[in-house]
Amino acid sequence: MSNNAEDLDLYTVVDEELYDELAELAGQKVVYVEVWEESLGDLLAAAAEPEAVQDAFDIDLYLEGGIYFELYSVLCYPDLESEPLLGLEPVQERLVTLAKGGLWLEEVAVDEENGLVLVLARQHRVQLYLVIGGWAVAEWDELPSE
Helix, strand or coil: CCCCHHHCCCECCCCHHHHHHHHCCCCCEEEEEEECCCCHHHHHHHHHCCCCCCCCEEEEEEECCCEEEEEEEEEEECCCCCCCCCCHHHHHHHHHHHHHHCEEEEEEEECCCCCEEEEEEECCEEEEEEEEEEEEEEECCCCCCC
């Protein structure tokens, strides 16, 4: 994982070494979440299908230990049997509300294609599964202004 925001490495798959590093972050509290209005993936999809409702989002996820994730093309699932949440406002509202009420990175997982999945929980009860298309990890010294 990178220590300098200027030389962030963008990842799209998890190998064994990277998984071990990311798994060490499990159990940390999420202290700040930002959902970006425009997702890189959705800008490309909107060109092909202008009427589609946004389902993938770019999200910044800050952990109390001084690490943050820049997450790209994230699908947010409330549980393993549901479809992903749709629309910027519902996703943003859900993540911000969860973070303000106490949210933890419960688990770091990998899907069938070796993609990153972050499991977010409150009191060890899963609240959201974030299925991530690409990500970068860096350290933070100061939270963005809310």
